[in-house]
Amino acid sequence: MRRQSRFVLSVLAFGYAFLYIPLVSVIIYSFNDSRLAAVWGGFSTRWYGELLRNEQILDATFLSLKIAATSATFATILGTMAGLVLVRFGRFHGRTLFSGMITSPLVMPEVITGLSLLLLFVTLQQFIGWPGQRGFGTITIAHTTFSMAYVAVIVRSRLTAMDQALEDAAMDLGCRPTQVIFDITLPLIAPAMVAGWLLSFTLSLDDLVIASFVSGPGSNTLPMVIFSKVKLGVTPDINALASIFILIVSTGLIVSWLILRRRTAASPT
Amino acid sequence: MQLLSKKDLFWRRFTVAVPYLWLVVFFALPFIIILKISLADPIMARPPFSQTVSADNFIFLLGDKLYAITYLRSILLAASATVLCLLLGFPMAYGIARSAPAVRSVLLLLIVLPFWISFLLRVYAWMGLLNNYGVINNSLIWLGVIDQPIQIMYTDFAIFIGLTYSYLPFMILPLYATLERMDHDLVDAALDLGASKTAAFWDITWPLARAGVIAGCLLVFIPAMGEYVIPYLLGGPESLMIGRVLFDEFYFNRDWPLASAVAIMLLLILVVPIVFLQKNQAREAESAT
Numbered sequence: 001m002r003r004q005s006r007f008v009l010s011v012l013a014f015g016y017a018f019l020y021i022p023l024v025s026v027i028i029y030s031f032n033d034s035r036l037a038a039v040w041g042g043f044s045t046r047w048y049g050e051l052l053r054n055e056q057i058l059d060a061t062f063l064s065l066k067i068a069a070t071s072a073t074f075a076t077i078l079g080t081m082a083g084l085v086l087v088r089f090g091r092f093h094g095r096t097l098f099s100g101m102i103t104s105p106l107v108m109p110e111v112i113t114g115l116s117l118l119l120l121f122v123t124l125q126q127f128i129g130w131p132g133q134r135g136f137g138t139i140t141i142a143h144t145t146f147s148m149a150y151v152a153v154i155v156r157s158r159l160t161a162m163d164q165a166l167e168d169a170a171m172d173l174g175c176r177p178t179q180v181i182f183d184i185t186l187p188l189i190a191p192a193m194v195a196g197w198l199l200s201f202t203l204s205l206d207d208l209v210i211a212s213f214v215s216g217p218g219s220n221t222l223p224m225v226i227f228s229k230v231k232l233g234v235t236p237d238i239n240a241l242a243s244i245f246i247l248i249v250s251t252g253l254i255v256s257w258l259i260l261r262r263r264t265a266a267s268p269t
Numbered sequence: 270m271q272l273l274s275k276k277d278l279f280w281r282r283f284t285v286a287v288p289y290l291w292l293v294v295f296f297a298l299p300f301i302i303i304l305k306i307s308l309a310d311p312i313m314a315r316p317p318f319s320q321t322v323s324a325d326n327f328i329f330l331l332g333d334k335l336y337a338i339t340y341l342r343s344i345l346l347a348a349s350a351t352v353l354c355l356l357l358g359f360p361m362a363y364g365i366a367r368s369a370p371a372v373r374s375v376l377l378l379l380i381v382l383p384f385w386i387s388f389l390l391r392v393y394a395w396m397g398l399l400n401n402y403g404v405i406n407n408s409l410i411w412l413g414v415i416d417q418p419i420q421i422m423y424t425d426f427a428i429f430i431g432l433t434y435s436y437l438p439f440m441i442l443p444l445y446a447t448l449e450r451m452d453h454d455l456v457d458a459a460l461d462l463g464a465s466k467t468a469a470f471w472d473i474t475w476p477l478a479r480a481g482v483i484a485g486c487l488l489v490f491i492p493a494m495g496e497y498v499i500p501y502l503l504g505g506p507e508s509l510m511i512g513r514v515l516f517d518e519f520y521f522n523r524d525w526p527l528a529s530a531v532a533i534m535l536l537l538i539l540v541v542p543i544v545f546l547q548k549n550q551a552r553e554a555e556s557a558t
Contacts, residue, residue: 022398116299226390
């Protein structure tokens with residue numbers, strides 16, 4: 001390995017500082033006793049206590065987790081099916097439209113996806129009376145639709161990278177195609193499906209814009225509650241909430257990274 | 270190849286049909302509806318649009334100066350954030366790709382990590398840094414650089430910082446993917462043969478990284494164009510971006526047809542970069558196999 005140039009090293013240092021200073025400052029301020037961000041009122045954990053007593057935030061968190069888990073599960077099922085179709089099913093009628101539709105949600109601006117889905121729900125309600133009210137169901141459908149695109153892409157790249165010999169061997173030995181999918185293909189792409197589920201879960205938990213469009217009165221997800229609070233400025237309890245988020249995500253990611261590294265070290269390929 | 274039994278054929282059709290149908294109903298159909306409503310007129314009813322067809326909304330949008338300025342401002346802000354992401358992201362991706370494997374995986378983890386933390390909360394974090402009594406102003410005053418807080422929050426500059434910060438990982442990851450695959454011996458060979466470092470970069474590294482540059486730039490530019498949260502939280506009342514205008518038109522003015530027309534216009538602007546990105550990704554996927 002050659003030594004890095006001084007220019008590259010300084011941009012790296014600046015870039016990482018740029019990425020992490022906001023996060024670190026939120027964590028520091030979450031322990032600020034003062035309500036005003038401008039003054040340091042001493043170390044305190046009172047905002048964490050207040051957060052845990054805030055019914056509105058707790059309800060919204062519960063709703064968001066429920067939507068995230070449901071939509072991630074649907075998205076993983078549908079996205080895996082779509083990924084299989086794209087890589088293993090060869091040509092079929094309407095394939096171009098299918099592959100276009102599956103990747104488009106990835107690049108569609110959220111405001112467009114949100115508005116168009118809401119208009120769909122309103123139109124459907126006009127004609128067939130469903131959905132009766134907007135909330136959990138409509139948000140879950142919206143999140144499933146954009147998350148399944150991510151799952152399909154992850155599953156597709158795993159399938160293209162995978163050796164097809166195992167599946168061919170199973171076929172030669174007399175397995176039915178359906179059996180091959182359930183006994184060979186799915187176990188092999190399971191890691192990609194888990195990654196897809198986790199990504200879908202995170203995306204759903206993170207979404208503000210689409211949920212704001214397709215939700216109805218009374219169903220506020222966590223990002224919607226956070227947004228309505230921070231619109232007015234910096235508030236100490238949201239600092240605490242952000243710190244909890246950062247802590248959970250970092251721990252989860254670092255632990256899975258360590259596990260993955262140990263596994264690759266154990267099985268040198 | 271075995272012949273497919275009836276049961277297998279059923280499963281095969283089922284696997285195609287379910288995601289297909291889902292996408293037609295929840296992705297394609299909404300676009301037809303949004304197109305139809307963009308041609309309607311707003312009326313006082315539930316739902317608030319007529320069944321008539323006219324191009325009034327588009328004529329209004331094309332003739333209105335405020336909308337033209339908003340579209341232009343969005344393009345300008347998204348494009349300048351894309352350029353800064355590239356200027357910052359390219360050396361970073363290069364540095365990561367050229368570091369020792371153990372360091373590299375830590376550096377990559379640190380790029381991906383912010384992506385998993387709530388987008389909204391990361392934008393919120395900048396509110397605490399940028400406001401008049403925030404970390405940046407306080408530090409500058411403490412250092413004696415300024416004696417009055419400078420207004421950063423609620424300006425276009427704050428939006429520009431927010432966009433760059435939020436979308437930087439989208440630039441670094443595809444760049445890293447191409448730079449990591451690159452054979453660095455080519456650069457060494459060019460240097461041995463007497464090329465200057467600058468010449469080696471522009472003649473070898475840059476062309477080889479082209480696909481990553483294209484993907485990164487589009488992955489930043491496209492979502493930045495439609496951004497709603499960043500202009501709302503960091504921008505002022507005058508620094509409108511098209512995503513925010515669309516949302517306000519829909520929510521506060523309840524003009525659904527005009528909001529739909531704004532969305533269609535945004536989509537028309539983005540259609541070229543979106544198709545270009547899809548083509549680029551397809552070419553990349555082909556060359557990778």
